[in-house]
Amino acid sequence: MEGLLDHMLRDTLTRVGGVDRCVSEFIRVTDQLLPARVFKRIVPELLNGSRTHAGVPVRAQLLGSDPPCLAENAARLAELGPEGIDLNFGCPAKTVNRHRGGAVLLDEPELVGEIVGAVRRAVPAHVPVSAKMRLGNEDRERMLDCARAIEAAGASELVVHGRTKRDGYKPPAFWDQIAVIREAVGVEVVANGEVWTVEDALRCLRESGCRSLMLGRGMVANPGLALAVRAALGRDVPGQGATPLPWSDVIPLMERFFAQVRRKVATKHQAGRLKQWLHYLRRHYPEAEETYQRVRTINAPDLLAMTLFGQTLDPTLDAARTTGEADDIEDHADHADHADVAPVDAFNACESDLDTDPSADADADAGGAVPTAPGAPAPSRQDSDTLIAA
Numbered sequence: 001m002e003g004l005l006d007h008m009l010r011d012t013l014t015r016v017g018g019v020d021r022c023v024s025e026f027i028r029v030t031d032q033l034l035p036a037r038v039f040k041r042i043v044p045e046l047l048n049g050s051r052t053h054a055g056v057p058v059r060a061q062l063l064g065s066d067p068p069c070l071a072e073n074a075a076r077l078a079e080l081g082p083e084g085i086d087l088n089f090g091c092p093a094k095t096v097n098r099h100r101g102g103a104v105l106l107d108e109p110e111l112v113g114e115i116v117g118a119v120r121r122a123v124p125a126h127v128p129v130s131a132k133m134r135l136g137n138e139d140r141e142r143m144l145d146c147a148r149a150i151e152a153a154g155a156s157e158l159v160v161h162g163r164t165k166r167d168g169y170k171p172p173a174f175w176d177q178i179a180v181i182r183e184a185v186g187v188e189v190v191a192n193g194e195v196w197t198v199e200d201a202l203r204c205l206r207e208s209g210c211r212s213l214m215l216g217r218g219m220v221a222n223p224g225l226a227l228a229v230r231a232a233l234g235r236d237v238p239g240q241g242a243t244p245l246p247w248s249d250v251i252p253l254m255e256r257f258f259a260q261v262r263r264k265v266a267t268k269h270q271a272g273r274l275k276q277w278l279h280y281l282r283r284h285y286p287e288a289e290e291t292y293q294r295v296r297t298i299n300a301p302d303l304l305a306m307t308l309f310g311q312t313l314d315p316t317l318d319a320a321r322t323t324g325e326a327d328d329i330e331d332h333a334d335h336a337d338h339a340d341v342a343p344v345d346a347f348n349a350c351e352s353d354l355d356t357d358p359s360a361d362a363d364a365d366a367g368g369a370v371p372t373a374p375g376a377p378a379p380s381r382q383d384s385d386t387l388i389a390a
């Protein structure tokens with residue numbers, strides 16, 4: 001998730017367990033062949049056999065509208081050994097859509113098919129090519145045309161976020177519409193959207209009829225969600241999957257995450273990254289709310305680390321900076337052009353709080369908005385295949 005769930009958070013969340021695969025945030029392709037270092041910067045897992053440190057495979061996602069250029073970039077990306085290549089037809093961000101990328105392409109099913117076909121032909125057969133779509137751009141009129149075009153072009157999997165671009169991130173996600181797509185195509189369909197709890201996951205699987213789920217914000221809010229879903233489905237979970245992840249286990253995760261942030265992110269955005277995650281954690285953990293209130297005005301990374309973890313900056317991180325290990329420091333200022341997520345800078349500003357955070361409204365509205373399907377059978381152990389985090 002661009003600007004939120006990047007390689008550092010992927011690393012952290014996959015250590016908790018329960019996730020079968022991750023999809024990277026999108027890599028935007030315009031009219032150039034990107035150098036390999038760009039792919040490696042956004043998906044550093046490529047340097048580790050396309051896996052997170054916990055061993056979870058990571059698929060790299062491309063976004064663009066020019067079939068030959070996407071194909072050329074996909075071929076270069078394929079040389080770096082990704083677990084697979086995913087194509088983004090769901091991004092609602094204005095800057096992306098203005099340049100004819102993401103969800104607006106769902107108005108042009110032929111072009112969607114051309115893109116998938118061009119990428120499929122450009123990469124070796126052993127590299128899976130998948131796609132992610134919303135239900136449409138302004139409406140759902142062409143959703144089946146798009147899904148069929150994606151299938152006909154040779155995609156091995158289709159993730160469907162159950163909302164149009166016009167729906168934004170406003171609950172509910174229409175899981176029943178995912179079922180309509182699933183019934184119209186033979187390709188594996190993965191359900192996505194508004195899964196925050198185990199109950200949501202079970203209902204989403206039931207209503208969509210899908211075997212697999214993609215978890216987005218729900219996994220950020222509750223890093224134990226994938227494990228809990230697996231346990232509820234009776235799938236093999238090493239350790240204590242059925243026990244909710246306690247807050248005391250989340251704190252060391254945050255500490256590990258922040259150590260990476262401090263190595264990789266420009267100083268002025270470091271505190272914001274942690275507070276951005278804390279903001280999501282508030283949805284699941286009452287302790288996160290208290291913690292967030294305690295640190296919301298802190299922008300100095302050292303003070304934040306001291307307040308939360310009782311420590312100052314690890315001196316080896318300073319060493320990493322001076323030896324150039326942190327050369328590819330990321331600047332997050334231009335991220336988060338998403339309807340429901342506040343830019344990292346908002347979490348750095350002293351006045352940042354629930355009232356001014358644009359994601360807060362969406363989050364507050366989400367509770368209880370999930371539709372149910374009375375009488376539908378509960379998913380069984382065999383019904384669910386894969387949990388994907390994106």
Ligand SMILES: Cc1cc2nc3c(=O)[nH]c(=O)nc-3n(C[C@H](O)[C@H](O)[C@H](O)COP(=O)(O)O)c2cc1C
Binds near residue numbers: 061161193214
């Ligand atoms: C901040 C943010 C960034 C996102 N970035 C991406 C992205 O890069 N690629 C993608 O396919 N989806 C992206 N998404 C969409 C999510 O993957 C997911 O489809 C959507 O949030 C609905 O699922 P959820 O309710 O489980 O979060 C993003 C969503 C958010 C909120």
